[in-house]
Amino acid sequence: MTTNGPDRIRAAFARAHQQGRAAFMPYQMLGHPSLQASPEIISALAGAGADLFELGLPFSDPLADGPTVQAAGQIALNNGVTVAQCLAMVSDLRRELPDPPFCLMGYINPILAYGTERFLRAAAEAGVDGLIVPDLPPDEPEAEEIAALCARFGIAPIYLLAPTSTAERIELGVLRSQGFVYLVSVAGVTGTRAALPADLSSFVQRVRRIADRRPASERPYIAVGFGIGTPEVSAAVARIADGVIVGSALVKLAGSSEQPAEAVAELGAALGAAARRSVASADVAAE
Numbered sequence: 001m002t003t004n005g006p007d008r009i010r011a012a013f014a015r016a017h018q019q020g021r022a023a024f025m026p027y028q029m030l031g032h033p034s035l036q037a038s039p040e041i042i043s044a045l046a047g048a049g050a051d052l053f054e055l056g057l058p059f060s061d062p063l064a065d066g067p068t069v070q071a072a073g074q075i076a077l078n079n080g081v082t083v084a085q086c087l088a089m090v091s092d093l094r095r096e097l098p099d100p101p102f103c104l105m106g107y108i109n110p111i112l113a114y115g116t117e118r119f120l121r122a123a124a125e126a127g128v129d130g131l132i133v134p135d136l137p138p139d140e141p142e143a144e145e146i147a148a149l150c151a152r153f154g155i156a157p158i159y160l161l162a163p164t165s166t167a168e169r170i171e172l173g174v175l176r177s178q179g180f181v182y183l184v185s186v187a188g189v190t191g192t193r194a195a196l197p198a199d200l201s202s203f204v205q206r207v208r209r210i211a212d213r214r215p216a217s218e219r220p221y222i223a224v225g226f227g228i229g230t231p232e233v234s235a236a237v238a239r240i241a242d243g244v245i246v247g248s249a250l251v252k253l254a255g256s257s258e259q260p261a262e263a264v265a266e267l268g269a270a271l272g273a274a275a276r277r278s279v280a281s282a283d284v285a286a287e
Contacts, residue, residue: 029076
């Protein structure tokens with residue numbers, strides 16, 4: 001079974017772009033804070049205006065995650081969440097939410113343990129549109145295999161690039177990413193921060209120049225994550241990038257609120273509203 005994940009992702013960014021705003025992409029850990037609450041929170045975020053989603057697969061050794069997301073992953077594992085259950089949750093969510101693209105964020109070891117081809121086939125059948133593997137750089141041999149399988153099943157491979165990435169890795173990450181490129185705002189792990197790094201704008205511009213070399217029909221949008229937790233920071237990112245990715249602030253609220261779906265949706269709506277701004281990028285053709 002194949003999907004059209006890259007097209008769906010690009011279309012979500014294009015719709016936001018045409019409305020003069022950045023796309024809002026919240027992150028949630030599947031199975032956190034409970035098996036019942038997790039899909040309710042994601043549905044509430046969709047109702048609050050999320051354009052697309054980053055959905056986390058829990059893992060016991062998440063090197064790129066800060067304390068909040070690490071703790072959420074451990075809670076999900078303690079809840080008995082497996083890769084198969086995560087894919088089943090996505091499948092149920094896809095039936096309820098046919099429109100927003102779903103991008104799975106998972107580390108390489110659980111994918112390998114599940115079986116790479118088996119995992120991607122099941123992900124496509126569940127309605128997954130994109131795959132983010134934070135501990136698999138685009139220049140690793142396994143990345144080429146996964147990219148080929150993603151193409152076979154219609155899933156967009158999406159790579160993380162940091163300010164510390166080499167020029168060669170940035171070039172390759174932009175070349176191999178479909179839909180969008182995930183820029184890490186800071187060197188380090190996830191977590192909310194009070195302000196953006198001073199050099200983030202120049203990093204975004206550098207990546208955009210490389211992306212602009214690709215044909216318009218294949219050109220990836222640019223989204224920024226890590227450290228975005230307030231409307232003020234969301235607005236600052238929206239002025240320079242095509243997408244705003246928010247994780248830790250929403251995950252923390254999901255785990256601490258007595259009514260997590262309502263609380264997360266309220267913050268999500270504020271973060272999404274802050275992403276309105278003049279279009280930052282050059283014209284990018286919608287699929």
